[in-house]
Amino acid sequence: MRDVLNIQTGAVVASYDYDAYGQLIQSAGTTATDFRYAGMFNLQGAGLYLTNYRAYDPNTGRWLSRDPIGEDGGINLYGYVNENPVSFIDPKGLEAVIPFPASGAVGGAASGALGPALGFIGGLIYPSPVGEGSDIIPPMEANFPPGYWPGDKGAIEWGKRNGVDPREAKDRFHKGIKPRCHTPGAKDNLATNPENGDVIDGNGDYAGNLGNDYN
DSSP states (O other), rough: EEEEEETTTTOOOEEEOOOTOOEEEEESSOOOOOOGGGGOOOETTTTTEOHHHHHHHEEEEEEOOOTTGGGGOOOTTBBSGGOOTTOBOOSSHHHHHHHOOOOSSOOOGGGGGGGGGGGEEEEOOOOOOSSOOOOOOOGGGTOOOOOOHHHHHHHHHHHTTTTHHHEEEEHIIIIIIIOOOOTTTTGGGGGEEETOEEETTTTSSSEETTGGGGG
């Protein structure tokens, strides 16, 4: 997130400049926001940024904990966006994605006391409806219940927790569960609960279970 503006007036009320890995170079303005570099939550006083799954240290350009899916995500378990922060971000601590600019009003934690008066320019915050806060989750996944991971990554994690080979777990997701989802567009946004193996589609409907449907 670079600039914070007042949507009603269009005036920039705060701005932040970072180096490639998120160290703050300079800031201006008096309006504070909880979300800063790459749309991550700024843990004030600790010099860290928080995501849904891991904490990030901009001083080292590395995560503080291992990749949740282990070596299946690559051999560099603590590396940030494959050492390419200019082209990618990782707003959830799970995978590198191509950023897109945030737009419109956001509320809750991202804008603090000013509520919907703030918007973000050239930023990377994924907006949620006013009054519900900004969850740094892409809109396509915002309606999933807590605890669900992006489809195949959740399947791999479920396999690790339940003694199923990660490749087998991934195959169960792609070759077993996914083809059963017939709702147009919904199977492109499946999510998996790594605790119990339940899979739901983009509408939040039950799509199958990685364990029960294969016993």
